[in-house]
Amino acid sequence: MSNFIHSVENNQRKYAIIVAGGSGSRMKSEIPKQFLPLNGKPILLHTVEKFLQVADIQLIVVLPKNDIYYWYEITQSNQTIQAFSNNFTIVVGGASRFQSVKNGLNQIKTDGLVAVHDGVRPLVNLEIIQKSFQVASEKGTAVTSVWVKDSVREVGLDGKSIAIDRTKLKLIQTPQTFNINLMKNAFEVDEQSFFTDCASVLEFAGKTITLIEGDYENIKITTPEDMIVAEALLRKNQG
Numbered sequence: 001m002s003n004f005i006h007s008v009e010n011n012q013r014k015y016a017i018i019v020a021g022g023s024g025s026r027m028k029s030e031i032p033k034q035f036l037p038l039n040g041k042p043i044l045l046h047t048v049e050k051f052l053q054v055a056d057i058q059l060i061v062v063l064p065k066n067d068i069y070y071w072y073e074i075t076q077s078n079q080t081i082q083a084f085s086n087n088f089t090i091v092v093g094g095a096s097r098f099q100s101v102k103n104g105l106n107q108i109k110t111d112g113l114v115a116v117h118d119g120v121r122p123l124v125n126l127e128i129i130q131k132s133f134q135v136a137s138e139k140g141t142a143v144t145s146v147w148v149k150d151s152v153r154e155v156g157l158d159g160k161s162i163a164i165d166r167t168k169l170k171l172i173q174t175p176q177t178f179n180i181n182l183m184k185n186a187f188e189v190d191e192q193s194f195f196t197d198c199a200s201v202l203e204f205a206g207k208t209i210t211l212i213e214g215d216y217e218n219i220k221i222t223t224p225e226d227m228i229v230a231e232a233l234l235r236k237n238q239g
């Protein structure tokens, strides 16, 4: 593992865009879900601290305009965040995830590698982050994914459904890591309704998407029951 970290570090700059510019409408909470406490600490802080474990990384944290002051308040007394203050850029988010990623990408002025990660996936592990940088340095793209475990049916307009072969289906997670020039070129495009993640944008630009294996624990906190699962997983991982 240490060999590849060494080789990536020697060759390419590393950035991560942590997208946390959404409103969390499906969570139906009073504050945006990325600031909800998970075992006493805001979800977004768990995520950011995970990425700060990567050597020499520059973080671009994308936030809703109205919550930037709140971010400064909650990080003022956080020793890890303060120690790495030179590694941070804060950017205002856009009207969609695509626009928020684009705002983050515009801050990057060098070539290298960039990992895009949902601020609300705090259970990502360091091995996946490192693997995504390694594979993206070799292939240009690295998109985290897990195999579907449930049965799946496709529902037609007439309400009838047919079984789908799940052995061909993967669920897509983040990080999604790319060569920066490749990604910048792909994002020079009008936003499309099917851009649900960065991989769909790069694919639209004709790029081949390389999948890497993710982790079933790397959940996206979307609705209230996800908080209960995330708290339990976090407790388990902290021993």
Ligand SMILES: Nc1ccn([C@@H]2O[C@H](COP(=O)(O)OP(=O)(O)OP(=O)(O)O)[C@@H](O)[C@H]2O)c(=O)n1
Binding pocket: 019, 020, 021, 022, 023, 024, 025, 026, 027, 034, 062, 093, 094, 095, 096, 097, 100, 101, 118, 119, 120, 121, 220, 221, 222
């Ligand atoms: N305009 C947006 C929309 C989403 N995101 C971020 O993209 C990630 C994944 O999006 P999602 O889970 O859908 O978050 P929200 O858009 O906040 O939630 P919802 O769709 O329920 O409103 C989140 O970390 C979210 O903050 C963003 O940076 N900017």
Ligand SMILES: C[C@](O)(CO)[C@H](O)COP(=O)(O)O
Binding pocket: 097, 118, 172, 173, 174, 196, 197, 198, 220, 222
């Ligand atoms: C990027 C993503 O997390 C991959 O699973 C997902 O597509 C985000 O979707 P959302 O509708 O913004 O939650």
